[in-house]
Amino acid sequence: MNALETLQHYFNYHAFQTGQRAVIDDLNEGHDVLLTLPTGAGKSICYQVPALMNDGLTLVVTPLLSLMEDQVRHLKAHGIKRVAALNSFNTTTERQHVLKNLKLLKILYISPELLQQDWILKRLKQLSVRFFVVDEAHCISQWGHEFRPDYMKLESVLQSLKHPTLLLVTATLTADVKRDIYQHFSSRQIKEHLHMIDRDNISFIVEKCSSNYEKDRYIVDCLSTYHVPTIIYFSSKKETERVSHYLKEHVPTHRIAYYHGDLENNERMLIQQQFLSGELDVICATSAFGMGVNKKDVRLVMHYHLPTQIESFVQEVGRAGRDHLHSVSISLVTEHDRLITERLIEGEMIEENVLLQLFRLLDQQTHLDLALFSDTHQLNEIHRRYLQNYLENHDIITDNKTINHHKLTDQFKDTWVRTVTERQQFKRKKLFELLLALSDDRCIRRSIYQPFQHDINKDRFGCCSVCGFRLAQFEPIQLQTSIENLTWEDKLNRRIRPYTEV
Structure with a gap:
């Protein structure tokens, strides 16, 4: 079946929405793609149709557990049974069932954190992964509104899976985020499909x-x-x-x-x-x-x-x-x-005094118990993973605990503190942009969508x-x-x- 026949057969849609067909054609031809579409504009169809048309597994990396469950339920309701999700919601029995039937799947939804586990990567390397989809791709960028450190390791995962065709999907792409995405996937030749994201209804x-x-x-x-x-x-x-x-x-x-x-x-x-x-x-x-x-x-x-x-x-x-x-x-x-x-912003980032406490601990110890440190300072899971990823990426710790003191220089400490400070300032700037957009006497729609596109769609209802x-x-x-x-x-x-x- 061709793309339109696949769409009609499995989803009972008689035509593609704006932007979908061109992305599907590029993916089928093996081109890596960066896609922006409005929220709710059918981004999932862009990888589900190629997944059903081609041999091999389509791996969908997403931080949204609710999306995984919803998409699996939706696909199975359309008679597509060879689909599953691996995440923290799985019971032991469910996870064992998915792993047992990995070779039979067409689409597997998985969290970026779980994808870092050696046991799952080992299983995936034994399969033919045809498409690798990064949902909410803005999470790759430190300037993205939902920065997830585990997204920074996806390029190495791609390499270990023998470079499947890549689809990067987001509904919010600023110039800063786009630059970071291209830097992270610098070895890929990525085609852009960037559409206006404001909704005229x-x-x-x-x-x-x-x-x-x-x-x-x-x-x-x-x-x-x-x-x-x-x-x-x-x-x-x-x-x-x-x-x-x-x-x-x-x-x-x-x-x-x-x-x-x-x-x-x-x-x-x-x-x-x-x-x-x-x-x-x-x-x-x-x-x-x-x-x-x-x-x-x-x-x-x-x-x-x-x-x-x-x-x-x-x-x-x-x-x-x-x-x-x-x-x-x-x-x-x-x-x-x-x-x-502003209190929310303060709670999202590691505070400078916490970093200073961590530096003192790193100077004094030979091994780091990051879980204990996080509990002592009442850090959440996102904070803990941020610390772990930053320390690992700069070779400060190896094997999740051994401290490399020769890497723990004053320059490293100063740079990290400055990075956190810049992130706080960036967050406050983003808040100011939103407050200005909603309090100015200019068109609200234009002010809201200006960071993402040069113009806006003509409204249909007001x-x-x-x-x-x-x-x-x-x-x-x-x-x-x-x-x-x-x-x-x-x-x-x-x-x-x-x-x-x-």
């Missing part, structure tokens, strides 16, 4: 509020008018829960849940699936929700708190209106929000509140109120403890 509103109470009341009024699939983003887990409870009390017609990283895996997966299947109407969530979740009919994406940079804002807004119908982004801002976001768009112009199809309004906790209990009605 999304209208933007910025609502200035005097307090959180005013934000709460605005959301209540909005949801009372619009009963549509809605995601509300927060930077605080505490506020995520508080507002969720507040909305349940004041908008009883809507099925509402909260989602953040402190919930158990099975709780997060259940909430996600309920939202996807229409059993929940509104999700109050931190940025942990929505990564790779393909729900086509989200109509409202609201920001109770702003993220730390425009790239994250674009990703989160892009979860609305994937079916190309009119959808709205609403940002609720107060004068105090910047302080909250541009933004600066350009005259008002929420009253929004006329979506409303959801019907459910008769059974169980909470996600009730539904989780039902699944964990089945019961028989008398």
